[in-house]
Amino acid sequence: MKNADLNATWKNPTFSLYYGNAVNDQKNESTEIVPRDELHSRAEKLRQHLRALSLDGALLLDPLTMYYFTGTLQQGIVVIPVEKNLMFFVRRNIERARMESSLSDIRPLAGLSQLAKALREEGIATRIMGLATAQVTMDSHEALKKALPSTTFVSINKELAAVRAVKSPYEISLIRRAGERHRRVYDQIPAMIQENMSEWELGCKIQTAMMELGYTGMPKLSGENMEIFLGYVSAGISANYPTGFSGPGGAKGLSPTIPYVGSRKKIQTNEPIYR
Numbered sequence: 201m202k203n204a205d206l207n208a209t210w211k212n213p214t215f216s217l218y219y220g221n222a223v224n225d226q227k228n229e230s231t232e233i234v235p236r237d238e239l240h241s242r243a244e245k246l247r248q249h250l251r252a253l254s255l256d257g258a259l260l261l262d263p264l265t266m267y268y269f270t271g272t273l274q275q276g277i278v279v280i281p282v283e284k285n286l287m288f289f290v291r292r293n294i295e296r297a298r299m300e301s302s303l304s305d306i307r308p309l310a311g312l313s314q315l316a317k318a319l320r321e322e323g324i325a326t327r328i329m330g331l332a333t334a335q336v337t338m339d340s341h342e343a344l345k346k347a348l349p350s351t352t353f354v355s356i357n358k359e360l361a362a363v364r365a366v367k368s369p370y371e372i373s374l375i376r377r378a379g380e381r382h383r384r385v386y387d388q389i390p391a392m393i394q395e396n397m398s399e400w401e402l403g404c405k406i407q408t409a410m411m412e413l414g415y416t417g418m419p420k421l422s423g424e425n426m427e428i429f430l431g432y433v434s435a436g437i438s439a440n441y442p443t444g445f446s447g448p449g450g451a452k453g454l455s456p457t458i459p460y461v462g463s464r465k466k467i468q469t470n471e472p473i474y475r
Contacts, residue, residue, distance in 0.1 A: 233301075258331070281325070288303055312344065381415075389406060438450075
């Protein structure tokens with residue numbers, strides 16, 4: 201779908217009625233758009249690393265890295281050429297990508313088999329391309345090699361980490377806002393605690409307070425096979441429960457499948473609570 205066709209579709213009353221304010225008001229309270237200058241700055245910082253490695257560019261597939269450079273989570277691929285602007289190819293969903301991202305160059309891509317042609321038409325060299333290998337599965341890597349058989353792929357994990365490690369004023373402002381919201385929640389926790397309530401019950405109260413301030417319940421972690429929901433609420437000896445999480449405390453949880461938040465263990469008087 202071309203940009204002109206998409207814009208016409210957005211103006212269609214039925215489409216607008218279905219999607220509501222998400223279409224007509226991109227800057228509503230629930231959706232914060234990452235500024236275009238911020239995204240451009242991130243891409244340029246990565247280009248500096250790519251030039252130092254004599255690469256033609258980078259291909260980024262994993263969701264977290266994609267969000268960092270585009271401001272949206274979609275099925276697609278981010279192309280950052282060394283000598284051209286970032287290009288975002290989206291398989292699904294391009295309408296949402298254009299709603300959420302401040303980037304101007306967002307294009308549809310039916311599949312990876314079309315990528316080589318699209319890049320060739322733009323005059324983008326793909327002799328040696330950087331890849332975030334820590335987050336790319338073997339299947340995705342094989343699909344890329346099939347789509348770009350003449351391309352040599354090299355890892356840029358360290359370069360991506362170096363770019364993300366230095367926070368911009370925009371990112372620092374978000375961290376400070378998040379810290380202030382955490383402070384507001386933690387200030388409420390002492391009043392939530394009652395003798396003989398369970399770890400799980402306290403966790404539910406904390407979760408509610410956090411969601412009232414905008415917490416979605418799903419932290420995004422870039423580590424391999426890492427996930428977490430809310431965190432731990434452990435009373436007394438529970439904090440010493442064996443855990444595979446890379447942190448100082450543990451929790452039994454309600455199930456081995458999701459060992460987070462807390463268990464049905466009752467909180468006793470004078471027991472320390474790990475949160």
